Amino acid sequence: xxxxxxxxxxxxxxxxxxxxxxxxxxxxxxxxxxxxxxxxxxxxxxxxxxxxxxxxxxxxxxxxxxxxxxxxxxxxxxxxxxxxxxxxxxxxxxxxxxxxxxxxxxxxxxxxxxxxxxxxxxxxxxxxxxxxxxxxxxxxxxxxxxxxxxxxxxxxxxxxxxxxxxxxxxxxxxxxxxxxxxxxxxxxxxxxxxxxxxxxxxxxxxxxxxxxxxxxxxxxxxxxxxxxxxxxxxxxxxxxxxxxxxxxxxxxxxxxxxxxxxxxxxxxxxxxxxxxxxxxxxxxxxxxxxxxxxxxxxxxxxxxxxxxxxxxxxxxxxxxxxxxxxxxxxxxxxxxxxxxxxxxxxxxxxxxxxxxxxxxxxxxxxxxxxxxxxxxxxxxxxxxxxxxxxxxxxxxxxxxxxxxxxxxxxxxxxxxxxxxxxxxxxxxxxxxxxxxxxxxxxxxxxxxxxxxxxxxxxxxxxxxxxxxxxxxxxxxxxxxxxxxxxxxxxxxxxxxxxxxxxxxxxxxxxxxxxxxxxxxxxxxxxxxxxxxxxxxxxxxxxxxxxxxxxxxxxxxxxxxxxxxxxxxxxxxxxxxxxxxxxxxxxxxxxxxxxxxxxxxxxxxxxxxxxxxxxxxxxxxxxxxxxxxxxxxxxxxxxxxxxxxxxxxxxxxxxxxxxxxxxxxxxxxxxxxxxxxxxxxxxxxxxxxxxxxxxxxxxxxxxxxxxxxxx
Amino acid sequence: xxxxxxxxxxxxxxxxxxxxxxxxxxxxxxxxxxxxxxxxxxxxxxxxxxxxxx
Numbered sequence: 181x182x183x184x185x186x187x188x189x190x191x192x193x194x195x196x197x198x199x200x201x202x203x204x205x206x207x208x209x210x211x212x213x214x215x216x217x218x219x220x221x222x223x224x225x226x227x228x229x230x231x232x233x234x235x236x237x238x239x240x241x242x243x244x245x246x247x248x249x250x251x252x253x254x255x256x257x258x259x260x261x262x263x264x265x266x267x268x269x270x271x272x273x274x275x276x277x278x279x280x281x282x283x284x285x286x287x288x289x290x291x292x293x294x295x296x297x298x299x300x301x302x303x304x305x306x307x308x309x310x311x312x313x314x315x316x317x318x319x320x321x322x323x324x325x326x327x328x329x330x331x332x333x334x335x336x337x338x339x340x341x342x343x344x345x346x347x348x349x350x351x352x353x354x355x356x357x358x359x360x361x362x363x364x365x366x367x368x369x370x371x372x373x374x375x376x377x378x379x380x381x382x383x384x385x386x387x388x389x390x391x392x393x394x395x396x397x398x399x400x401x402x403x404x405x406x407x408x409x410x411x412x413x414x415x416x417x418x419x420x421x422x423x424x425x426x427x428x429x430x431x432x433x434x435x436x437x438x439x440x441x442x443x444x445x446x447x448x449x450x451x452x453x454x455x456x457x458x459x460x461x462x463x464x465x466x467x468x469x470x471x472x473x474x475x476x477x478x479x480x481x482x483x484x485x486x487x488x489x490x491x492x493x494x495x496x497x498x499x500x501x502x503x504x505x506x507x508x509x510x511x512x513x514x515x516x517x518x519x520x521x522x523x524x525x526x527x528x529x530x531x532x533x534x535x536x537x538x539x540x541x542x543x544x545x546x547x548x549x550x551x552x553x554x555x556x557x558x559x560x561x562x563x564x565x566x567x568x569x570x571x572x573x574x575x576x577x578x579x580x581x582x583x584x585x586x587x588x589x590x591x592x593x594x595x596x597x598x599x600x601x602x603x604x605x606x607x608x609x610x611x612x613x614x615x616x617x618x619x620x621x622x623x624x625x626x627x628x629x630x631x632x633x634x635x636x637x638x639x640x641x642x643x644x645x646x647x648x649x650x651x652x653x654x655x656x657x658x659x660x661x662x663x664x665x666x667x668x669x670x671x672x673x674x675x676x677x678x679x680x681x682x683x684x685x686x687x688x689x690x691x692x693x694x695x696x697x698x699x700x701x702x703x704x705x706x707x708x709x710x711x712x713x714x715x716x717x718x719x720x721x722x723x724x725x726x727x728x729x730x731x732x733x734x735x736x737x738x739x740x741x742x743x744x745x746x747x748x749x750x751x752x753x754x755x756x757x758x759x760x761x762x763x764x765x766x767x768x769x770x771x772x773x774x775x776x777x778x779x780x781x782x783x784x785x786x787x788x789x790x791x792x793x794x795x796x797x798x799x800x801x802x803x804x805x806x807x808x809x810x811x812x813x814x815x816x817x818x819x820x821x822x823x824x825x826x827x828x829x830x831x832x833x834x835x836x837x838x839x840x841x842x843x844x845x846x847x848x849x850x851x852x853x854x855x856x857x858x859x860x861x862x863x864x865x866x867x868x869x870x871x872x873x874x875x876x877x878x879x880x881x882x883x884x885x886x887x888x889x890x
Numbered sequence: 891x892x893x894x895x896x897x898x899x900x901x902x903x904x905x906x907x908x909x910x911x912x913x914x915x916x917x918x919x920x921x922x923x924x925x926x927x928x929x930x931x932x933x934x935x936x937x938x939x940x941x942x943x944x
Contacts, residue, residue: 331909797940800940801937801940801941804933804936804937804940805937807933808930808933808934808937811926811929811930811933812930814926815923815926815927815930818919818922818923818926819923821915821919822916822919822920822923825912825915825916825919826916828908828909828912829907829908829912830907831905831906831907832905832906832909833903833904833905833906834903834904834905834906835901835902835903835904836901836904837901850900850901853900853901854900854901854902854903855900855902855903856901856902856903856904857902857903857904857905858903859903887910888910888911888914889909889910889911890909890910890911
């Protein structure tokens with residue numbers, strides 16, 4: 181049961197009253213601030229002769245009276261508020277306001293409580309005010325208590341959700357059921373991305389494990405209660421703005437002034453309730469396990485997955501995931517209309533709160549995951565990018581493109597070898613930097629002499645079939661494929677190059693089909709090697725014919741070099757010349773700079789001639805400007821005060837019994853007979869609150885003070 | 891408050907979105923803000939006349 185405590189400022193040596201004295205002192209300090217504010221307003225209004233001045237003056241007089249009253253002794257405080265360290269389930273606060281008033285009445289007769297008010301019936305006047313927070317949920321009650329205690333200068337910790345763990349994002353698309361896929365499936369590898377029709381992104385995350393050390397205070401307990409007992413909802417934040425989500429800022433003034441006395445303003449970062457930088461996203465998606473059985477089941481398994489299919493291709497998206505509870509207001513278009521940031525009473529920082537549809541059931545927002553980035557590449561249909569890249573690199577390495585170019589090689593303007601340079605030099609040096617361990621691998625060149633090994637009966641292998649060549653080519657294909665996912669606009673030009681008419685005709689030998697083929701068909705034909713080759717001891721003339729034709733044919737090598745250079749140009753290093761910055765006036769129209777400087781000099785000379793007269797006018801204008809600046813700053817100050825006052829807005833139920841001479845029986849009677857708008861939660865709800873009471877021979881000043889405050 | 895009033899009018903529960911003191915302060919601050927804005931508009935007009943007027 182909550183005890184009454186004497187609200188007396190000067191009681192030395194009574195530690196038990198420390199907290200309560202702080203409460204009253206906080207109230208007195210609060211009033212002092214209000215008094216100073218009203219004094220400022222009152223003085224300021226003299227300049228205007230405004231009728232508001234009389235209102236403010238009257239209010240100031242009441243505050244002064246209240247200030248004096250509160251310094252007197254004889255005030256009692258009753259704080260019937262939750263203590264989760266003793267009552268984690270909030271059982272004591274169940275039962276709605278009826279239970280609250282029963283506890284309140286019982287406290288008046290508690291013989292073990294020496295500080296309970298005991299006004300004598302007939303000889304003393306007494307009165308009290310009850311402030312009741314009434315909610316249907318534990319967290320609604322906690323939120324209201326937080327505001328109420330902040331009004332009295334105290335803070336309690338709200339429920340907290342930690343950030344989800346293992347948050348990941350992947351492109352997702354349809355995958356044939358025959359390959360083990362489902363309708364829409366997250367893709368884990370770059371190679372797989374190109375093999376499916378991409379539809380959206382798959383986000384995955386798991387519930388964070390509470391690894392905090394035991395905390396005797398609110399933090400650990402409330403966080404555990406909130407995350408383990410309440411099926412939290414999830415908020416997915418999404419934006420596609422270039423650069424990602426934008427940190428929220430507001431303009432605030434510093435204490436520094438410029439030469440004209442104008443306050444220097446600066447951008448201030450707006451923070452969330454946990455003190456992190458608040459970031460604005462374009463769209464918000466809510467996942468509610470309490471309304472979806474399947475989602476709830478997944479949640480119980482510890483892993484959550486969400487497929488976002490409402491995304492555009494070739495656009496980078498930024499995501500965050502966070503747990504929350506409460507009726508968050510999200511528009512039908514997925515946007516959130518945020519209220520103005522509030523000034524935090526203790527830290528002085530700007531805090532962005534989340535909008536709730538019920539002021540008595542707040543939104544408790546958890547910490548977010550790191551920002552996840554993903555992009556849906558626009559992949560051309562019928563173009564197997566990874567295979568094409570893989571085979572292109574295999575063919576290039578097999579033709580010796582990773583080997584250094586001979587020093588005496590000569591080529592004409594079209595890249596054809598001249599002056600005795602052999603065709604096998606075409607393309608050499610183009611992959612020197614990315615050949616890796618293949619620098620010692622030489623092209624297979626048989627010159628028509630292909631014969632089986634007399635011992636094993638095995639025919640010679642071709643370079644494009646070497647394991648080392650395949651591994652290096654596959655790695656490069658993955659690298660280039662990853663780069664293409666980031667820069668998928670290049671996929672269509674790449675496809676056009678490979679599937680368009682071949683630039684130079686190739687021979688009709690081996691697997692090559694001559695003039696009618698494409699670069700794609702060329703590299704596919706070159707790598708068309710039977711499954712058992714070469715270990716099956718079967719002679720495959722087409723493989724050797726193709727390999728030999730490609731090695732010796734200039735056109736084939738040049739066609740392949742085109743493809744290699746195209747891939748290199750956007751993935752494997754930039755090309756000169758670099759862009760440089762230029763100045764329009766200085767570099768493009770050099771004469772104009774001098775002209776403008778001359779003009780400025782003449783204007784200066786003209787201004788000097790009028791300087792004396794202008795100075796006087798300027799001084800007067802400066803005075804007006806300065807006054808405008810002061811007024812603008814004052815209005816901003818008022819707006820900050822309004823924001824601060826707004827932070828106390830919440831629905832409470834008040835019962836004010838200003839004065840009775842009937843003692844405690846009179847209090848009981850007043851509570852039992854009180855009508856009006858009673859707290860509605862009923863037996864299933866949660867109620868807590870504060871009572872402030874007074875007693876004495878004359879309580880009129882208390883009564884007026886309380887009616888003013890509450 | 892008169893004693894007979896206490897007897898004849900039982901107290902009533904009231905639901906409020908704001909504390910009385912907060913409400914009154916907001917009223918005073920808003921009124922001051924409005925007066926300040928009017929004065930500011932007047933000063934701006936004066937500055938306009940001084941700088942660009944006849």
